[in-house]
Amino acid sequence: MLDRYNAMSIRAAGRVISSYSSSFSLATNLLPSAMRRDIANLYAMVRIADEIVDGTAEEAGLTAEQVARALDDYERAVLAAPDLHFHVDPVLHAYAETARRCRFNPDHVRAFFRSMRMDLSQATHDPESLGEYIYGSAEVIGLLCVSVFLSGEDATPGARAELDRGARALGAAFQKVNFLRDFAQDEGHLGRVYFPEIQQRGLTEETKAHLVRDIQQDLRVARAAVPGLPRGAQVGVAAAAGLFEELNNRIDRMPAEAVRAGRVSVPGPVKLRIAAKEAAQVARRSWRPE
Structure with missing residues (x-):
């Protein structure tokens, strides 16, 4: 019976990523x-925490105090989850199995929830608070992904440090791209403006160009670490980097006014071409003649 419940929980968690993010799902x-x-399983847990703070709980009628309490309750449940082998919440049940086997660092989980909590009380940031927010909301997710990729693998401290550096850079790039692509929603619906330079000068051609270049640098650091990943992880990570690189390039080509007005996206056929290209590049890099 437990095997059937485990399988159902994994299917339930898998539906979360396919429902919310076509890019990550691909x-x-x-x-x-x-x-x-x-x-x-990791994404599903993170997505639920995001929904608590990004307006869904509020739309359901929760007060600000109730939203904060729901986030606190969920953090406690997530931190305790690996020690329990049965959860009435299928997503938490699936996450717990992964967290146990991949040995997730609870400090990374705490950092994630600290950033989620910042969204409840802080609508703008200075450079220091933005760095803290991006670390907790995105970079530690990259670090947890590295724990998944290296589960059952041996990695030297130096190799792990290089992978962690790349994972943090990729997480930061993802988050910064999302700040730009979701600018209209964040500012108009949630009242949030994450980048200090946009708070000071607005989303202008100049500020957009500076942020695009910053994201490009993050992506370069991330891509440099991909060959150090286990072979099975390289294509998926490279594809994710390629998809967000395309988003960043589209933002770069768009007028700032258009970025301010709506959400930037990549058409499905373009996503498939990018994924195929990244897979081919990984295969060429990995091939060695006899």
Whole structure:
């Protein structure tokens, strides 16, 4: 009976990523099945925390105090989850299995929830608070993904440090791209403006160009670390980097006024071409003649 419940929970967690993010869903589908399952389980937990703070709980009628309490309750449940082998919440049940096997660092989880809590009380940031926010909301997710990729693998401290550096850079790039692509929603609906330079000068061509270049640098650091990943993880991570690189390039080409007005996206056929290109590049890099 437990095996059936485990399987149902994994399916439930997998539906979360396919329902919320076509880009991440496509990239994770390029991973081996065990990695794909664990990344989906992690994503589902993170997505639920996001929904608590990003307006869904408020739309359901929760007061600000109730939203804060729901986030606190969820953090406690997530931190305690690996010690329990049965959860009435299928997503938490699936996440707990992954967290146990991949040995997630609870400090990374705490950092994530600290950033989620900042969204409840802080609508603007200075450079220091933005760095803290991006670390907790995105970079530690990259670090947890590295724990998934290296589960059952031996990595030297130096190799792990290089992978962690790349993972943090990729997480930061993802988050910064999302800040730009979701600018209209964040500012108009949630009242949030994350980048200090946009708070000071607005989303202008100049500020947009500066942020695009910053994201490009993050992506370069992230891509440099991809060859150090286990072979099975490389295609999925490279595809994710390629998809967000395309988003960043589209933002770069768009007038700032258009970025301010709506959400930037990549059409499905373009996503498929990017994924195929990244897979081919990984295969060429990995091939060695006899």
